[in-house]
Amino acid sequence: MAEVKIEHVRKAYGQKVVYKDLNLTINDGECFTLLGPSGCGKTVMLRMIAGFESPDAGTIKIGGVMQSSPADKIMVPPDERSLGVVFQDYAVWPHMTVKENVIYPLKMQKVEKGEAERRTQEAIKNVNLTGLEDRLPSQLSGGQQQRVALARALVAEPKIMLLDEPLTNLDANLREEMRFEIRALQKRTGVTVLYVTHDQEIALAISDRLAVLDQHGNICQIGTPVDVFENPVNAFVFRFMGISNMIPVEVRGGKLYAKGTDELLSEEVKGEVPENPVLGCRPSDIDLLREPQPGVPTAVVKRVNLLGPIVDQRLEFAGMELRSQIDTHKAVDGNLIFNEGDRVGIRLANQLLFDSRTMEGVIEDA
Numbered sequence: 001m002a003e004v005k006i007e008h009v010r011k012a013y014g015q016k017v018v019y020k021d022l023n024l025t026i027n028d029g030e031c032f033t034l035l036g037p038s039g040c041g042k043t044v045m046l047r048m049i050a051g052f053e054s055p056d057a058g059t060i061k062i063g064g065v066m067q068s069s070p071a072d073k074i075m076v077p078p079d080e081r082s083l084g085v086v087f088q089d090y091a092v093w094p095h096m097t098v099k100e101n102v103i104y105p106l107k108m109q110k111v112e113k114g115e116a117e118r119r120t121q122e123a124i125k126n127v128n129l130t131g132l133e134d135r136l137p138s139q140l141s142g143g144q145q146q147r148v149a150l151a152r153a154l155v156a157e158p159k160i161m162l163l164d165e166p167l168t169n170l171d172a173n174l175r176e177e178m179r180f181e182i183r184a185l186q187k188r189t190g191v192t193v194l195y196v197t198h199d200q201e202i203a204l205a206i207s208d209r210l211a212v213l214d215q216h217g218n219i220c221q222i223g224t225p226v227d228v229f230e231n232p233v234n235a236f237v238f239r240f241m242g243i244s245n246m247i248p249v250e251v252r253g254g255k256l257y258a259k260g261t262d263e264l265l266s267e268e269v270k271g272e273v274p275e276n277p278v279l280g281c282r283p284s285d286i287d288l289l290r291e292p293q294p295g296v297p298t299a300v301v302k303r304v305n306l307l308g309p310i311v312d313q314r315l316e317f318a319g320m321e322l323r324s325q326i327d328t329h330k331a332v333d334g335n336l337i338f339n340e341g342d343r344v345g346i347r348l349a350n351q352l353l354f355d356s357r358t359m360e361g362v363i364e365d366a
């Protein structure tokens with residue numbers, strides 16, 4: 001069993017409280033991601049689980065066994081926690097070949113030579129580097145070097161792998177390939193993976209479950225990728241999961257209007273209305289109508305960008321900018337690529353209402 005259980009953990013550096021009361025369980029054999037903005041405390045959490053840092057209070061158990069408990073003066077050292085760790089800057093040794101890099105932890109553990117050889121070959125095979133054993137890191141691509149780091153972490157047969165943004169320095173294509181490979185590797189070996197990132201695309205792609213942290217180190221939501229994407233608990237989570245439009249709204253006579261206007265967004269209001277409601281919608285949730293129609297909100301096209309498979313169009317609506325994205329084929333078929341200055345009708349395909357006070361803290365992509 002390699003369940004990680006964190007209970008009532010507190011951690012501060014001087015005045016800076018990173019975690020007030022952290023509670024989190026990572027199940028045996030799952031790929032779990034911590035997703036949150038820069039500085040929210042992801043690395044601190046990994047370092048506490050790994051045993052590089054002690055919590056100020058609370059407990060951390062792995063497989064039911066206490067690892068950190070300041071009240072009981074328990075602090076199991078990192079090398080006795082059965083963990084594999086790959087950090088973003090956890091470089092492989094440049095003067096050693098792939099094989100020498102990977103076998104190194106087993107030499108340190110004084111594992112018998114034959115067994116060390118066998119396990120090294122297996123770890124190299126698991127990360128698809130067979131045939132490159134004798135190369136030096138300088139003769140490998142960035143992605144291959146990261147795979148060496150993964151193999152070196154795997155070879156010691158850890159119960160848990162802790163991965164801290166290991167793909168950040170790779171180019172987009174490699175990142176996509178590697179996240180698929182990490183996922184496949186995790187399924188093949190059954191190792192529990194805790195992955196840390198600020199990149200929601202990676203989190204959605206590789207996780208069985210993920211936790212979204214806000215900038216204060218609070219866990220806003222834990223769920224499957226589909227859960228979190230489709231049913232975000234607040235505006236922060238919604239905005240963190242992708243490009244978003246946030247429209248301040250108000251309810252009058254049971255209908256939903258853009259705030260301070262007569263632009264009718266919906267004939268009915270679904271669910272509870274928060275105190276300061278904002279409506280969240282993705283660029284793909286906005287349907288554009290070629291001709292403005294009575295009773296349908298109208299926007300003015302400000303900028304048109306063909307981004308290959310999608311057309312991204314910026315609209316001015318009720319004094320704010322909205323972003324619409326349509327599949328390029330559909331946009332061409334439906335005559336929905338506009339000119340700057342065109343007036344268009346808009347319909348919203350969903351209705352997620354949030355309290356605007358939960359919008360704080362997301363840094364929008366440009």
Ligand SMILES: Nc1ncnc2c1ncn2[C@@H]1O[C@H](COP(=O)(O)OP(=O)(O)OP(=O)(O)O)[C@@H](O)[C@H]1O
Nearest residue numbers: 013016018036037038039040041042043044045198
């Ligand atoms: N050793 C330390 N001493 C003082 N403050 C620290 C220390 N380590 C971390 N912090 C602070 O704790 C907070 C959380 O840091 P952490 O590195 O966990 O963030 P993160 O979520 O991993 O960010 P990023 O995505 O940028 O790596 C930050 O405000 C950081 O400045």
